[in-house]
Amino acid sequence: MENECSVPTACIDERQFSIVTTGKNKSRIHCADDSLAGAVSQRACVYSGARVVLNPVTDAVHLVHGPIGCAAYTWDIRGSLSSGPEMFRQSFSTDLKERDVVFGGEKKLVACIDEVVGKYHPPAIFVYATCVVGLIGDDIVAVCKEASGRHGIDVIPVESSGFLSGNKIVGYRAAGEALLKLIRPKDGETVEKTRKLNFLGEYNLGGEKWLVERYLREMGIEINVAFTGDSTVAALKRAPGACLNLVQCSGSMHWVAMNLEKEYGTPYIDVNFFGAANTAESLRRIARFYGDEEIVRRTEALIEREMERVRPVVEKYRARLAGKRAAIYVGGAFKALAIIRQLQELGMEVVFTGTQTGKQEDYEQIGAIVSEGTVVIDDANPAEIEKFLLEKDVDMMAGGVKERFLAHKLGIGFVDHNHDRKDGLAGFDGAIRFAREVYATTCSPVWERVKKNPFEEAEG
């Protein structure tokens, strides 16, 4: 074991195996452990994982069963866009009070469901369990079942009590189960098979689903439904009719894809639309699946045209970014891998990376594509992130909101690759935008003002 953990005072013994430096020794990283008590972990909880996966279902009511906080903090922070209904942007909470915690919250949940149905007539309601609900033992499954029967709509329980695990993956599973429940055809119903595909693990952040949809249309392929970006309940129910499932965010959707294959015989392939090279590769893979020459021809034409558009842009920024040093800390390994590749295309060196929920095999993949000496961390805390940003002399970081201001304080550029991104970063268009964003932040004039401080110079 050649783990080079060198967090001096900031290293907790138990954490040393969660930090590895890539090199000749293939040491295995420790991951998927629970976070330490007392950690300033960047991780979240089960509920949070379930909420981000399901939230983009646009016309469903998302009713959070618990005290107010869980609904308030997750209210419309997902960044997913809708082409139609905006119901998912509302925040519904049973707003449990002390009384409810003592006497049980089921009655209140029933009342809330009834009121919501009366006011909005939604096609489906997702009912999320939170910590307290799991603890006091409200039977949300029974309540949902009863309400479904009474109102004749899908009322789907999501078993997402936060304390079940500090790992969002468990929440992804809870959301996956809820989705499978929703799309299972009722007795006597059948879903016609089509030539369309489902796009799993695509949440339409900054309209990314629409971007990819445009490419596929040009190839002659239609998206049946995305899980769950810009989806509606009716569209999701047509999911079994697809001939292929694309899996993008593997962390959240791989399990669902396996189940869809089991239940409906739909094959799946992994795709990745972050970066021009990944996008081209993914489109080719899809075209190959369809095995139609016309589709293949259109695909190649599209790729050629788009690459022509992307290449000069990437080259332009590459000239300015070559040799700059980058760090990446994101939720899932899928995204980390994609961003590493893109930054490398821009001539940058990834010197430090990590994820909240990566698995052993993910880290092996990461280790294989970064250069020697890169620090890889699982479930990093801010002290560790700070340490390696400084030690590795990083110029630019990609991450989420909790990392942004840490980077800024250290005088390091930042690109949000999470919920707070406002413009799609997927596909060829996204590759252009990403290159621009990386350049804009890495080479911003503001750093000059940081470096050149007349007061400091006067003090010598």
Place this chain on the structure above:
Amino acid sequence: MLDCTPDKPLTEGAHTTGKINPIKTCQPVGAMYAALGIHGCLPHSHGSQGCCSYHRMALSRHFHEPAMASTSSFTEGASVFGGAANLKTSIKNVFAIYDPEIIAVHTTCLSETIGDDIPTIIKQSEIPEGRYVIHANTPSYHGSHVTGFSNMCKGIVSYLAESDGGEKKERANIFPGFVNPGDMREIRRIVTEMGVPSIMYPDTTGVMDSPMRKTYEMYPRGGATIAEIKESGNSKLTLSLGAWSSDEAAATLQAKCGVPGVPLRIPIGVRATDDLIMAVKEGFGVDVPESLEVERGQVIDTLIDTHFQYEGKTVAVFGDPDILVPLTEFLITMGMIPKYVVTGTPGNKFEKTVNGMLEEAGIEGSRVKAEGDLFDLHQWIKEEPVDLLIGNTHGKYIARAEDIPLVRVGFPVFDRAVHPLMPIVGYRGCLRLIEMISNALLERRDRDSLDEDYELIL
């Protein structure tokens, strides 16, 4: 499109249960914010990881600053066997790794429901010499984020403030309430301007508005020091700003150290700022300096110069009670009509106070609600529209759906920058509010006017 109420106004009134688009969130985030106002403090969330993550995210998005806090990282085991072991391990780890001067523990609905006895667990924990661990009970199923702020303030007082029994010093304690660091800075400036030394806590100046220093400081230079907080027991009086966020802490300090508390409103608007200055004047027998008189005079002068721009305009305002009460008062002073005033924080006191002010001003037909939500507010606006909306970022959907300008005040503001640094308190804050409100209305007028009505001078 972005509509949270059904198409037509409801005939049977507002909704009856739960919350749709809340105007509050839960206690712990307020407790975390208060704890960040102590220098060298690491707030600690005793519950599941997600809570801590959410609170840090909310604070980061509003203040544009890192917000550090640790968590007990509950798992299923802790929920069954209690969280004592988690908290003890946390305290040990936090001191070993993050080395804060003080840990401020707050609970969550989970640890409250389990019934963890925090003071006992703290007593059984290993705390290094000269370091502190304090706590506040902040169950999420009671009150709101404002309650959590208040509870942590109370916790700070009961754990740390001391009195040496001697003569009280000519010094004011300031409990600023749940406001931005920019507001705290301004409140302190006013008291200092009057020549009165002060101790302010929580004090998030320099913590949640810290400058760029090229290094990252886990414990920025700002915040009230433990020594200052201890010493606050020897001050002459406490200026307790905001009944919901500060009065309990002031009462605790009074009981514990005999420092009388002067209950005041957060100094938003002319009257509330006047009250603060008069309280300092009377409490310490100092004169009001010319500089503050000038500031006040400038506000009045500006109000006179611009009153026709907003006179008689109706406004809907939502947010936290301690902000809404003085803000509503200022809107009345500006000649506006606060048509709807809604807070999410429970308690009847709010409705009584605001209705009293409206009555005094002879304003009829307004609706005031504690424990309301944005569904209620949107519904009312549909029934009878207003000219202006004032509240946090979540108001932007109503503003768009109903095509009304929005002035952003309160917590959280996620879609604009600079606001945490700029005060809305004091006379300078009055000017800023006037500017924001009249600009919003004038921009609107410019936008809506036909070519032939488009004017250079407004």
